[in-house]
Structures are given as C-alpha cells and as structure tokens.
Amino acid sequence: MRRIIRRKKSGYAAGLTLCLIGMLVMLVVLWNAWPNVSASPDIFSALKSYLWTGKLEFGFGISLKLIHLTIAGAATLFLGIFVLALSRQVFLVSSEGVLLHCPYCKNHWKGRRAKGFAECPYCRQFIQPTATLPK
Numbered sequence: 001m002r003r004i005i006r007r008k009k010s011g012y013a014a015g016l017t018l019c020l021i022g023m024l025v026m027l028v029v030l031w032n033a034w035p036n037v038s039a040s041p042d043i044f045s046a047l048k049s050y051l052w053t054g055k056l057e058f059g060f061g062i063s064l065k066l067i068h069l070t071i072a073g074a075a076t077l078f079l080g081i082f083v084l085a086l087s088r089q090v091f092l093v094s095s096e097g098v099l100l101h102c103p104y105c106k107n108h109w110k111g112r113r114a115k116g117f118a119e120c121p122y123c124r125q126f127i128q129p130t131a132t133l134p135k
C-alpha cells in the first residue's frame with residue numbers, strides 16, 4: 001500500500017516537473033521572441049515567422065531554432081500533463097480496494113470508496129456503507 005502511494009507521489013512530482021520544464025522552455029522562447037514581435041500589428045503571424053527563423057544561443061557553438069524549442073517545450077508540457085493524469089489514475093485505482101460494510105446484514109464486500117449511498121449486494125437495501133481499508 002505504501003509503495004503505491006509513493007509511486008503515485010513520485011509520478012505526480014515527475015509530471016509536475018515536466019509541466020514546469022515545458023512551461024519554462026516556452027516562457028524562455030516567448031521572452032526571447034517578445035521584443036521582436038510585440039511591435040508588430042499581427043503578433044501571432046509575427047511570432048510564427050520569428051519562431052521559424054529565430055535561434056537561441058546557448059554558447060559553446062550550441063544554438064537551437066526557437067520552433068524546435070517550442071515544440072520540445074510543448075511536448076514536455078503535454079508529457080507532464082499525461083504523467084499527471086496517469087498518476088491520478090493510479091491514485092484512483094489504489095483507493096478502489098476498500099471494504100464496504102452493510103449496517104443491516106453485516107455483510108461486507110469490496111468496492112470503490114463509499115460516496116454517499118450505495119446498494120447492498122446482499123440485502124438490496126440502500127445504505128450508507130462504512131468503508132475500511134483491506135488488510
């Protein structure tokens with residue numbers, strides 16, 4: 001159980017980090033492009049043409065086209081969102097394995113985390129089941 005929670009947390013952290021890196025990369029690109037396109041009457045087409053021609057110098061002879069950086073940043077951002085969604089799913093799956101107790105017939109069954117009322121599969125009563133985590 002603890003391992004699932006930890007995995008979910010690390011997945012969450014990884015997803016958040018990827019999102020941040022992606023946003024940071026796109027922010028850097030925009031930061032570089034902005035002085036060159038903000039004066040243009042059509043900012044979006046100016047930004048587009050600037051991204052295709054502009055380069056970002058990293059020193060040591062390394063330079064990347066801004067469009068490549070933008071694509072990489074967007075891909076990283078989407079990957080981060082994907083990882084976040086996935087770790088959220090892991091969290092939901094891990095919360096599914098709860099035991100629900102019926103206060104009438106004292107039966108219990110495995111189910112999703114109790115949300116309000118549920119129908120007891122044994123006595124068909126609408127009950128508010130009490131949930132405990134399986135051992």
Ligand SMILES: [Zn+2]
Nearest residue numbers: 102105120123
């Ligand atoms: Zn029952």
